[in-house]
Structure formats: structure tokens, C-alpha cells
Amino acid sequence: xxxxLIDTYVAELPPTVQKAVHQSxxxxxxxxxxxxGDDYADSDGLRKLAGAIRQHTLEYLDTYLAQAEExxxxxxxxxxxxxxxxxxxxxxxxxxxxxxxxxxVKSKSMxxxxxxxxxxxxxxxxxxxESDLGEYIVQIDGDHPSHIVRPIIHKTRGDxxxxxxxEGLGDYNDDPETITRRARKFMRGxxxxxxxxxxxxxxxxxxxxxxxxxxxxxxxxxxxxxxKVHIALVGIxxxxxxxxxLSLLLNLLGRSATxxxxxxxxxxxxxxxxxxxxxGPEQMxxxxxDNRRTEVLASDCKEILRCIRCGACLNVCPVYRQASGHAxxxxxxxxxGAVLSPLLAGDKFKELADLxxxxxxCGACNEVCPVDIxxxxxxxxxxxxxxxxxxxxxxxxxxxxxxxLGSHPLIWRSAMTFGAAKDYLPLxxxxxxxxxxxxxxxxxxxxxxxxxxxxxxSRHGRNGGGGK
Amino acid sequence: MINLATRPKxxxxxxxATCLCDAFYDDVARATVEVLEHAGCEVDFPExxxxxxxxxxxxxxxxxxxxxxxxxxxxxxxxxxxxxxSGSCAAxxxxxxxxxxxxxxxxxxxxxxxxxxxxxxxxxxxxLGIKEWPGEFRAKIAFHRACHTRGxxxxxxxxxxxxxxxxxxxxxxxxxxxCCGFGGTFSVSFPNVSTAMGDLKxxxxxxxxxxxxxxxxxxxxxxxxxxxxxxxxxxxxxxFVQILRDALxxxxxxxxx
Numbered sequence: 001x002x003x004x005l006i007d008t009y010v011a012e013l014p015p016t017v018q019k020a021v022h023q024s025x026x027x028x029x030x031x032x033x034x035x036x037g038d039d040y041a042d043s044d045g046l047r048k049l050a051g052a053i054r055q056h057t058l059e060y061l062d063t064y065l066a067q068a069e070e071x072x073x074x075x076x077x078x079x080x081x082x083x084x085x086x087x088x089x090x091x092x093x094x095x096x097x098x099x100x101x102x103x104x105v106k107s108k109s110m111x112x113x114x115x116x117x118x119x120x121x122x123x124x125x126x127x128x129x130e131s132d133l134g135e136y137i138v139q140i141d142g143d144h145p146s147h148i149v150r151p152i153i154h155k156t157r158g159d160x161x162x163x164x165x166x167e168g169l170g171d172y173n174d175d176p177e178t179i180t181r182r183a184r185k186f187m188r189g190x191x192x193x194x195x196x197x198x199x200x201x202x203x204x205x206x207x208x209x210x211x212x213x214x215x216x217x218x219x220x221x222x223x224x225x226x227x228k229v230h231i232a233l234v235g236i237x238x239x240x241x242x243x244x245x246l247s248l249l250l251n252l253l254g255r256s257a258t259x260x261x262x263x264x265x266x267x268x269x270x271x272x273x274x275x276x277x278x279x280g281p282e283q284m285x286x287x288x289x290d291n292r293r294t295e296v297l298a299s300d301c302k303e304i305l306r307c308i309r310c311g312a313c314l315n316v317c318p319v320y321r322q323a324s325g326h327a328x329x330x331x332x333x334x335x336x337g338a339v340l341s342p343l344l345a346g347d348k349f350k351e352l353a354d355l356x357x358x359x360x361x362c363g364a365c366n367e368v369c370p371v372d373i374x375x376x377x378x379x380x381x382x383x384x385x386x387x388x389x390x391x392x393x394x395x396x397x398x399x400x401x402x403x404x405l406g407s408h409p410l411i412w413r414s415a416m417t418f419g420a421a422k423d424y425l426p427l428x429x430x431x432x433x434x435x436x437x438x439x440x441x442x443x444x445x446x447x448x449x450x451x452x453x454x455x456x457x458s459r460h461g462r463n464g465g466g467g468k
Numbered sequence: 469m470i471n472l473a474t475r476p477k478x479x480x481x482x483x484x485a486t487c488l489c490d491a492f493y494d495d496v497a498r499a500t501v502e503v504l505e506h507a508g509c510e511v512d513f514p515e516x517x518x519x520x521x522x523x524x525x526x527x528x529x530x531x532x533x534x535x536x537x538x539x540x541x542x543x544x545x546x547x548x549x550x551x552x553x554s555g556s557c558a559a560x561x562x563x564x565x566x567x568x569x570x571x572x573x574x575x576x577x578x579x580x581x582x583x584x585x586x587x588x589x590x591x592x593x594x595x596l597g598i599k600e601w602p603g604e605f606r607a608k609i610a611f612h613r614a615c616h617t618r619g620x621x622x623x624x625x626x627x628x629x630x631x632x633x634x635x636x637x638x639x640x641x642x643x644x645x646x647c648c649g650f651g652g653t654f655s656v657s658f659p660n661v662s663t664a665m666g667d668l669k670x671x672x673x674x675x676x677x678x679x680x681x682x683x684x685x686x687x688x689x690x691x692x693x694x695x696x697x698x699x700x701x702x703x704x705x706x707x708f709v710q711i712l713r714d715a716l717x718x719x720x721x722x723x724x725x
Contacts, residue, residue: 008660010660011660318647357654362651364645387530399527400532406540437655437657441659443697444690445492448493450490
């Protein structure tokens with residue numbers, strides 16, 4: 001029988017990776033829970049409020065995006081729109097070539113992962129170095145991030161020490177402080193050489209055109225300090241109506257992502273260098289990236305665009321904990337990825353239509369989401385869509401027989417009675433794939449079909465109460 | 469989701485026994501009747517009932533799921549509260565149904581049935597206003613809050629009742645908020661993930677040495693109990709309503725467990 005890809009991936013994943021992922025995600029989940037509980041009397045109410053703000057922004061995105069463009073332009077930034085990933089990469093290259101820049105440094109940004117910017121720039125002969133430590137390690141290893149906040153959650157200290165040795169950054173040493181010092185020394189040189197700093201954005205406010213970046217390493221600030229050009233790639237859904245909304249969203253973001261009240265650095269970028277702002281890059285470009293977001297906005301799963309990329313749903317998800325990020329075969333893993341990745345895949349939806357199936361629908365993702373995205377509902381809608389589009393789903397029983405039984409009480413009751421036959425059959429030897437998958441690791445209870453109904457009837461006779 | 473605050477609270481109730489109790493766990497359904505009757509309810513059991521249709525719904529096979537739900541809605545006609553000894557089936561009635569009937573002509577009629585549905589513990593505490601449960605049950609239990617009661621008053625309600633029973637000790641365990649790994653058809657389409665999740669849950673549960681693993685959903689217990697038995701280290705499981713029923717009997721000096 002064909003197998004679900006994620007289930008097979010889990011069976012083959014080394015226990016060391018599973019352990020690393022589980023320890024880190026479980027600890028962060030616990031920290032998040034403690035901190036929100038300690039700091040707020042009604043953190044659940046705050047989540048719902050933040051969800052309403054984000055949903056409102058999406059409902060009026062046309063208005064807020066235009067307003068953000070106006071505010072950014074008034075501050076001296078140049079605004080670009082990119083419909084596709086290719087458009088976005090071309091816009092970046094165009095800006096760099098016009099300024100004669102061949103070396104750039106990047107801070108962490110999921111949208112640049114999504115459009116595969118580094119590969120594109122390398123093909124254009126432009127050196128692009130990731131400055132976030134985790135992303136840098138991913139880059140030198142030719143790997144992919146396996147978590148949206150902790151890109152190297154799947155690696156051990158030893159893995160990293162070997163990579164550094166290979167890259168000529170010193171002899172094998174797996175002491176985290178040594179690794180960090182070495183990366184820092186290397187990176188400082190790169191910051192000074194780079195002509196441009198490329199960042200994402202956590203938020204862009206429509207009313208004032210402020211671009212907000214949060215990091216713990218301060219690397220985005222380093223990227224921008226010596227650079228002549230700042231290019232920010234921003235998903236169109238990252239706009240929020242007003243500066244006032246940032247207090248709630250930033251408070252929830254740090255706590256949800258890493259269990260911090262606030263990240264170490266929170267930058268509010270107010271445009272390029274001007275007479276009244278004598279430092280910073282001379283040019284600031286903001287590229288708003290669509291890359292199928294407007295399709296998502298028009299779908300019945302648009303709530304997923306509320307996401308502020310905190311990763312709390314990955315951390316709490318029992319499937320992500322078993323599978324880790326690469327199992328999801330896409331830039332966005334875990335519960336948010338299981339919804340977003342197939343949607344962003346466009347006409348390749350079918351290739352990722354198994355992701356929404358990889359969930360017990362336990363709802364833990366929704367319970368921790370700082371913007372209250374009903375992820376299980378969205379997973380279900382995508383399962384329905386996959387079924388409508390006739391995407392094969394390995395291991396999923398066809399339900400026509402169940403529907404027949406479930407809508408015909410007489411047949412149902414007979415099945416309940418005859419089901420007792422199962423206790424006399426060699427079940428583990430029957431060629432029924434779904435049953436086999438259950439029985440391999442679990443027993444089934446003894447059949448008691450119809451017993452309750454007879455009991456109820458006998459009481460009915462005795463007491464004169466009950467059924468009709 | 470349907471507004472849970474406006475559900476009817478009358479004492480003439482309809483019992484939705486669930487397909488799992490119909491097939492495997494008749495004692496849970498019996499205990500539900502006895503507990504409801506102890507609470508002063510008159511329990512009607514519509515015999516045409518089958519299932520809430522959740523297996524098909526979770527597979528994304530919504531036309532099949534709607535067929536079953538339409539039947540269920542027709543069986544549970546009237547205006548009485550519908551009581552379900554399962555958080556999962558209850559959530560299917562008051563939430564899942566609204567999703568699968570999006571864009572369907574009879575959505576409002578289906579929603580009306582969902583808007584009368586209560587998970588058993590929720591109904592006892594928040595429907596009938598019972599604050600404590602009489603009787604005695606001498607055991608140490610670990611309570612697994614079934615996932616489909618997240619965001620509903622059920623988990624707190626059941627704990628409140630259990631905590632009031634004399635002799636009952638409820639022990640906390642690690643990563644309580646985590647799913648047991650059942651997930652309906654997920655358990656057979658993702659058997660490795662499902663089993664690994666269940667094993668982790670069992671590890672946490674065994675670490676606190678409970679006499680019983682208790683939940684409000686037999687599906688979780690079927691999965692956990694089945695795993696433990698297959699591993700050769702069986703665990704005793706109980707639905708909370710069996711404890712409520714047995715506590716009453718202890719109260720009257722006769723044990724059934």
C-alpha cells in the first residue's frame with residue numbers, strides 16, 4: 001500500500017534529530033505558556049484581539065497597502081510591487097546593478113527563502129551572505145531552514161563545528177560561544193564589504209510607513225549600518241493599519257516565538273538617510289511581494305495570511321515534533337506550512353496536498369496562535385479541496401460505505417450485530433490495509449455492538465421511559 | 469463556531485451514544501444514562517442514530533460526511549438538549565457541521581441541531597449547574613483532556629466534578645496539552661506518527677503510575693489502551709462517566725468496578 005510521505009519520513013528520521021527538535025520545541029512552548037500567563041490576566045483575549053486586527057487588515061488590504069505605499073514614499077523610500085517570485089528577484093537585481101553593487105548581506109527573512117533569492121543572486125554573480133547565525137550555517141551547508149524562527153533546530157553542535165572546520169573558520173570546536181565568536185569575526189568583515197543590506201520586515205505600518213524588524217542578534221542593524229542601499233522584501237500581508245497596533249503585536253510576537261517579553265533588538269526604520277536623519281543607507285527600497293498571496297486572499301483559507309511568523313504552532317505541534325521541518329518539503333513547515341505551502345504552490349497544489357493530512361487535528365496550533373488562526377479548520381478545507389480535485393491520499397479509507405451505513409439505521413444496526421464476527425477472525429491476517437495499520441501497533445477492544453441498544457430496550461420495558 | 473452559551477438546558481434530553489460506544493463501549497453509554505438520570509434527567513435514545521460522520525469529514529470526504537450528518541440531524545429532531553459522552557463528537561456537531569455545510573442550503577437547519585448539543589461533562593456542570601459529585605471512588609487517576617474540547621468549557625467542567633469525588637486523586641503528568649495521536653483516520657494513514665505520539669503520551673502517563681487513565685473520549689482511550697496492550701503492558705482506562713456512576717454506587721455501598 002502507498003504510504004504518506006511525512007509518515008515515511010518520520011520512520012526514517014534519526015532519533016538524534018527527533019530528540020533535538022522535541023527538546024527545543026517543548027522548552028519554548030513551556031516558556032511561552034509561563035510568560036503569557038505571568039504577564040497577562042487574559043492572554044487568550046489578547047490573542048483574539050490581535051487576530052481581529054490582522055483579519056481586519058486583510059479585509060481592507062487594498063486600502064492599507066496603498067496607504068503604506070504613500071507613507072513609505074513620503075519618507076523617501078521607493079516602493080516596488082512584485083507579482084511573482086521571479087519579479088521580486090529581478091527587482092532586487094535591478095536595484096543592485098543600478099547601484100553597481102556585487103556584494104550584499106542579508107538578515108533573516110522567510111519571504112526571501114520563499115522566492116529563493118540567494119540562488120538567484122548567485123546566478124547573477126552577486127555574493128549574498130546570510131548574517132543570522134542559524135541562516136548562515138544553513139547557507140554554508142547548502143541546507144534549508146527546518147523551522148521559521150530556528151532554522152537549524154535539526155542540527156547539533158557537532159554538526160556546526162564540522163561545518164565551520166570545513167569552511168576554514170578554525171579547528172573543530174563545538175563550544176557554542178566559540179562558534180558564535182568565529183561567525184561574528186567573519187561576519188564583521190562581510191558587513192563592511194557589502195554595498196547593500198537585504199532584510200525582510202516583521203511589520204509595515206500603513207499610517208506612518210514605519211518598517212519594523214525584530215532580531216536577537218542585532219544582525220539586521222549591522223546589515224544596514226555600513227550599507228549604501230537597503231532593500232526590504234515584504235509580503236503584502238505584513239502591513240498593519242497603525243503604529244498603535246504594534247504594541248499588541250510585538251508583545252505577542254516575542255512571547256510566542258521565543259518566550260521573550262521583547263526580542264533583543266526591535267528596529268523601527270523610518271526611511272533612508274535624509275537631512276534630519278543623518279545616518280543609515282542612502283537608498284531604501286521596499287519590494288511588496290505577492291507570490292500568490294492575492295490568490296490565498298480570495299480563497300476560503302485567507303485567515304492564514306494573519307500569520308506573523310512566530311513559529312509557536314510548530315513548537316507545540318506533536319506532528320512537527322516527530323517529523324521536524326524538512327518533512328514538509330517546503331519553505332514553511334509545521335501547521336502554518338501545512339496550510340500555506342499548498343496554497344502558495346499554485347498549480348502544484350496537488351504535490352503538497354498531503355501536508356494538510358499530516359495532522360491529528362488536535363487544535364494545539366490554534367490554541368497557541370497569537371493571531372488566533374483557525375488552523376485545523378483550514379486544514380480540513382484543504383483536505384476537502386484535495387478530495388474534490390481527486391488527489392490520491394494514501395492510507396485514507398474511502399468513505400462511501402461508511403456514508404451508506406451512517407445514513408441507513410437498519411443496515412447500521414445489522415452491522416453492529418454482525419461486527420461481533422471480528423472477535424472470531426484472524427484480523428491481523430486479513431488483507432484489509434487500514435485495519436493492518438491499526439493492528440500493527442494497537443489491539444482492538446472486544447466487539448460489543450448492539451449491547452447498549454438491547455440494555456436500553458430492556459429498561460424501556462421495565463421503566464416505561466427512554467427511546468422512541 | 470456556534471454560540472455555546474445559548475444552548476437549551478432542559479432536563480428531558482436526547483442521548484447521542486456515539487458509534488464507538490455503540491460498537492465497543494456499551495458500559496460507557498449505560499453509565500451516561502445512569503448519571504443523567506441521577507441528575508434528574510429523562511433520557512430519550514433515538515434508535516435511528518448512527519454516527520456524527522466525523523471520519524468522512526476529517527478525510528475531506530465532505531459529501532459523504534454531509535450524508536451522515538443530514539441523517540443524524542433528522543434523527544435528533546425536536547428542541548431538547550442533545551448530550552454526547554464525547555468531546556470529539558460534540559465538537560463535530562456544533563463546529564464541524566458548520567464547516568462542512570458551508571454553502572449548503574440546509575446549513576441553518578443543521579446548525580440548529582448543533583446549537584442543542586452538549587458534551588456530557590459540560591452539560592452536567594454548565595447546563596444543569598451541578599458543582600460537585602457525591603460518592604466515593606478510591607483511586608489515583610491521570611486525566612487526559614481530549615483535544616476536541618480545547619476552547620470549550622468541558623475540560624474544566626469534568627475536572628471540577630472529578631475533584632469533588634471523595635477518595636479520588638488526580639495526578640498531573642508531563643506535556644498534558646499534547647495529543648494522544650489518535651486523530652481518527654490519521655491513526656491508520658499516518659501510523660508511524662500516530663504511534664510515536666501515543667508512545668510519548670504513555671511514557672508521561674506511566675511515569676506517574678496512575679490506577680486509571682481517564683478521559684472524556686473513548687477514541688483516545690481506545691488508541692492509548694490498544695498501544696499499551698500491544699506492548700504487553702496493559703493500562704486500565706475509564707471514561708469519566710464510569711467514575712461518576714461508580715462513585716454513586718460506592719455511595720450506596722455497591723461497587724460495579
